[in-house]
Amino acid sequence: MTPTEPDRPDTDGSSGRRVLDALGAAVSSMGGSPRQGQTTMAVEVARSVADGTHLLVQAGTGTGKSLGYLVPAMVHAVETGNRVVVSTATLALQRQVLTKDAPLAADAVERVTGARPEVALLKGWQNYLCRHRLEGGYPQEEDESALFGVGDAIAQPAAGHGGDASLGEQVVRLRQWATRTDTGDRDDLVPGVSQRAWAQVSVSRAECLGQSCPLKAECFPELARAAAARADLVVTNHAMLGVVVAGNPGVLPDHQVLIVDEAHELADRVRSQGTIALSAAAVARTAATARKHASVVVSELESAGQSLQLALAELPDGRLEAPIPAALHDALVVLAGAARQVASDVRDQARSLGRERSGEAAGALAIARTAVGDLVDALDRMTSESVAQGRDVSWIERPRMGAEPPRLLLAPIEVAGSVAGHLLNGRASVMTSATLALGDSFDPMARALGLALAEQPWKGVDVGSPFDYPRQGILYVAAHLPRPGAGISEAALDEMLALVEASGGGMLGLFSSRRAAQEAAEVLRGATDLPVYAQGDDQLPTLVQAFADDEAACLVGTLSLWQGVDVPGPTCRLVVIDRIPFPRPDDPVAQARTDAVVAAGGNGFMSVSATHAALLLAQGAGRLIRRSQDRGVVAVLDSRLRTARYGGFLTRSMPPLWPTTRPDVVRAALGRLSGRREVPKA
DSSP states (O other): OOOBOOOOOOOOSHHHHHHHHHHHHHHHHTTOOOOHHHHHHHHHHHHHHHHTOEEEEEOOTTSOHHHHHHHHHHHHHHHHOOOEEEEESSHHHHHHIIIIIHHHHHHHHHHHHSOOOOEEEOOOGGGBOOHHHHTTSSOOOOOOTTSSBOSOOSSOOOSOOOTTOOHHHHHHHHHHHHTTOSSOBGGGSSSOOOHHHHTTTOOOTTTOOGGGOTTGGGOHHHHHHHHHHHOSEEEEEHHHHHHHHTTOGGGSOOOSEEEETTGGGHHHHHHHHTOEEEEHHHHHHHHHHHHHHHOOOOHHHHHHHHHHHHHHHTSOSEEEOSSOOHHHHHHHHHHHHHHHHHHHHHHHHHHHHGGGSOHHHHHHHHHHHHHHHHHHHHHHHHTSSTTTTTSEEEEEEOOSSSSOOOEEEEEESOOHHHHIIIIITTSEEEEEESOOOBTTBSHHHHHHTTGGGSSSOEEEEEOOOSSOHHHHEEEEEOTTSOOOOSSOOHHHHHHHHHHHHHHTSOEEEEOSSHHHHHHHHHHHHHHOOSOEEETTSSOHHHHHHHHHTOTTOEEEESHHHHSSOOOOSTTSOEEEEOSOOOOOTTOHHHHHHHHHHHHTTSOHIIIIIIHHHHHHHHHHHTTSOOSTTOOEEEEEOOTHHHHSTTHHHHHHHSOOOEEEOOHHHHHHHHHHHHTOSOOOOO
C-alpha cells in the first residue's frame, strides 16, 4: 500500500463524537485548540481500533500525536472493555506519556464518557527492587546479567549513574528508598545508582522464587503486573515487545489493541533483543556461578569453554557462512553437552535440598539455575539449523578494548514474520512516528514492521506537520565536494567550518563515526573560540543541556545524537551531516538481509541499505525544526545525495526543506539568521 491523503474527520456515530469531544477537552485544558493533523489522527486511530485493523500514522513533530492516539484508545477501552497496550522506545517519552499525556487524556475522557480509564506502567522484572534479595534472601553478586545476550536489556536506563558514591553507599541509599517507595521502580529513584549497585537489590524473572518466596505478597514486579491486569491502558517499552516476539507472551497482560509510538525503532529493538553472544569468558563466569551457588562439578564445562576459545581464535572476524566451520560446530556441541550436564546437576542439587533449604540457599540455586539455563538456551540456538535455514546470521567479533576473547554472535535476519505472528495477528495495532513514509511510501516500513504479513489489512496515513518546512529551513547539499571515502575529508571539514563560522555556532554535528566526530571537534576548537562539546566528553544528557544553554555552542557526535535530541529555538540552527548513513559494509546482519532480498528477486541495496539511510537521514534532519518559530539549515556534506540515482529516494524521506546546492546562499542565510558575520579566531 502507499500513503493515503488524510480523510476529513468523520464525526458520524456517538463514539466518534465522543473521541473528538474528549480530544477538544484535553487540548483546551492546556489552553489550546485541536490541530488538523491531531484531529485526523484521532479519527483514524478510532476507526482502526474499532475495525480491528492495522494503521501506520506518520505524524510530524508538533502534531501532538500522544493525545492523538491516547484519547481514542481510552474511549475505546472504557466503552468496550478492550485493554490497550502502548509501547515507547525511549524512557523520556515513556515518562511523558505516563506522567503528563495519559492523565490529561484520562481527565478529558472521564468528563466526556463519565468513566475514567485506569493506566498502569509495566517494565521488565529487573527494573523493580526485590524485597527478598534486599533482606538477604539471595547471596551478594557481581552483576553477571546478560552473559549471552547483547540486545537491549528490558530495563530502561536509570535516571542517573550513582555519581562518585561507593557501592556500599549506593546500596545503603537503596535500602532507605525501599522503605518509602510504592513502586520499587528503578526509574523512580533520582538520582539513580550504578548497574552494579542495582544488581544487589534486583533479580531476573527466571531467578525469582515465585510462589515459594516468603515476600511474594509484597513483590513489586508482581504488584505491577497485577495493576496492569486491572488497567484499561498499559504503558510499556519496545524491549518488552521484543520479549513477546521471542515467544514469551505472558510478560504482557491480554490486550486487544497495541499502539507503538516511535515505531520506526521497533524492528531494530526486536532484532537486538533476539541477538545472543557467546564467549569463553561467559562460559567461565557461568561455571563459576554454578560452582559457587550450587556446589556442582564444572570441570568439563570449563574445559569445553577453553576448547571454544581455541576454535574461535582460529577464525577471522566477520560473518560465518552456512554451514559453520566443523571445528567450531564440534566445540559448540561438546559445550552444549557439558552445559546440559551441569544444568541437570543443579536440578538434582535443588531436589536433594528440598524444602529444607534456607531462603538464601534457594536464591543461590535460582541464580545458578538461571545462569546455566541461559547458556543451554544460547547453545541450543547456536547448534540448530537456523543459520542454514536463513533465519539467523552468525559472526565472530573481537572486542576492541580489554582482554575479552573473541565471541560468537547470532542474530535474526528478519523479524517481520515474528512481529506479525506474536504482536499483530488477532488484534488491532497503531504504529506511529514522525518518520514512517520513506521515499513517499509506507511500503518499506510496513514490510519491516510485519504489517505486510499480518492477517488484517493495513493502511498508511500521513497527517502532516504544523510546520512550514520550506519557509523555516534549508536543505543544503554540498554537491561540489568529492565523493566521500574512508573517514572524513579535509574538504568536508573545511566546508563544515565555513558553515559554523557563518552561523556563529549553534551547530549539531551528526557524524558517521566517532573518529570523524573527534576530528570535527578538533577543527572547531582549533579554528574558533566557540564552545565545542563532543560525545564522550561527559554523559550525553549533560552535553545536550550544555549545548541547549548556549546559542554559540556546537555539539558533535555519532548515532546517539541522530534520534531523540530535542533542542528547540535558535541554539540548534545548523545541523551538519557528514555523509549518507548507510550500514557499515562489514555489518553481518545488513549483509545477510541484503542477500535474502536478492535471493527473493528484490533489490537488496534499496531494501536494506537505502532504507536504513533514509530513516536515519529523516531522523537526523528532524533535529532542526522542533517548534513553529525555529529556523535553520540542514547541511549534508555528501554529494551523492544530489548526484546518485538513489538520492531522490533519500531526499523524499526527509522533511521538505527548501533545497539548494549553493554554498554562498546558505552562508548568507546563516549569517542573517545569527546576526553574526564573523567568528573570532583562537
